Each structure stands twice: as structure tokens, then as C-alpha cells.
Amino acid sequence: MPQPLLDPPKPVGESIDTVLDQPLRDSSENFSDSSAAQSPKTFLSVFGTTFIAIFLAEFGDKTQLAVLLMTAESQRPWIVFSGAAIALVATSLVGVLLGRLLAGRLSKGLLEKVVGSIFLVVASSLLWDIASGM
């Protein structure tokens, strides 16, 4: 009988982290604290913060409306939803990889300025949506 059956399950944070985080820890020297051991609690708090921020930002957004319209038009809601879901996961992945690329290339001070500016751009974009009646 092989051993793995008896192994205790790993914490979620550790088992999934190896997918994206591991390769970049080696290359990003300016992120001194990124090699610190991550607890599942950290993972969950980052997950929760991100989830709430993105969910609020996208709620009632044009993507939600586009999916709604395509669903109503096609009468094949599950297929439209599947296509949309795959696309959203793909754009998220591209975004996160770009963010990792930036984090690896820029000094910590410059990274903070760039990231801070992006946050302000996102905030303005949201305000613009409200103003233009989205």
C-alpha cells in the first residue's frame, strides 16, 4: 500500500502556493519578506481582501451586463457562463503574472509608486463609471 494515502492533508495555503509563488521567490531579491513562511491565515486574508475589492469593483460592471445579455440572447446560459468564466480566470492570471513581473523588476520604492498609481487609476476608473451612469 503506498504511503500517500496516510499523509495528512497539507494546509491549503502551502499546497497551492507552490504553483505561482515558488519560482518567483528565487528571482525577486527586492522582496525580502516574500520568502517568509506563509500561514494559511495570511493566504486567507489576502484572498478575502482581493475577493472583496474585485467583487465590489466588478459588480454591475459591463462584463456582468455583457454576460447577462449574451445569456438572454443565446438561450444557452451555461455555455455563455463557461466561456465567460474561463476568460475571467485567464485575464486574472495574466494580471497576476504581470504584477509578479513588475515586482521582480522594480526596486521596492519604485514598485510602491507604480502600484499606488495603479490603485488610483482603478479608483478614478470606478468613479468615472459612476459618473457616466454605469
Added chain:
Amino acid sequence: MDWLSDWLANGQANWQLLALSFATVFLAELGDKSQLAAIALSGQSKSPTAVFLGTSVALVMASAIGVVVGGGAALVLPTAWVKGTAALGFAILGVRLLWPKSDRGSVTSRAKGS
């Protein structure tokens, strides 16, 4: 079995519709604010995987609500208020990072430290 019957309607797989909805949403989201937010959040964060999962689940859930609730979504939650809250949150994150001599805490360390 809803999914199966949708998928195999007319006796063949609906690749075309799947591709169409993928392309529409992918192009709409490319370079949009949620992707910018994902870039910024993961650039800051110690756990990009958590950012990736959080972003993905939030986006998929938002569009799922679009499908299920339809036009009633705006009635459940007033969109302007929801977006205004998000705008305020992102503005605070941005100002915290750009403010000179602020505590140099990242998004994650703030969440962890509280």
C-alpha cells in the same frame, strides 16, 4: 443536466458559442480596471496565488450573479454605492502607498497586522 443539454443542443457541441463568449469577455476585461487591480495587488502581495484565486472567484461570481439574477442585480445592491465603496477602498490603498513617509506597510501586512 442543464449544462449537458445546453452543450449538446442540436446534437453537436457548441464550441462556437463558447468561443464567442470567451472572446467577448476576454477582450472586454483585457486592460480593464479589475486586471489593473490584479496587477497592483499581486505586485504588492506576498501571496500572488491568493490574489489570483481571489480575483478569479470574485469575477466568476460577479458574472454568475449576472446570469442568475439578471437585470435584478442592480435592485439587490445599488451599483453606484457598491462602486463608490470600491473606489474609496482603492483610493485609500493608492494614497497609502504614494504618501511620503507613510508607514511602508503593504496590503497584506496591513491585513495580517490587524
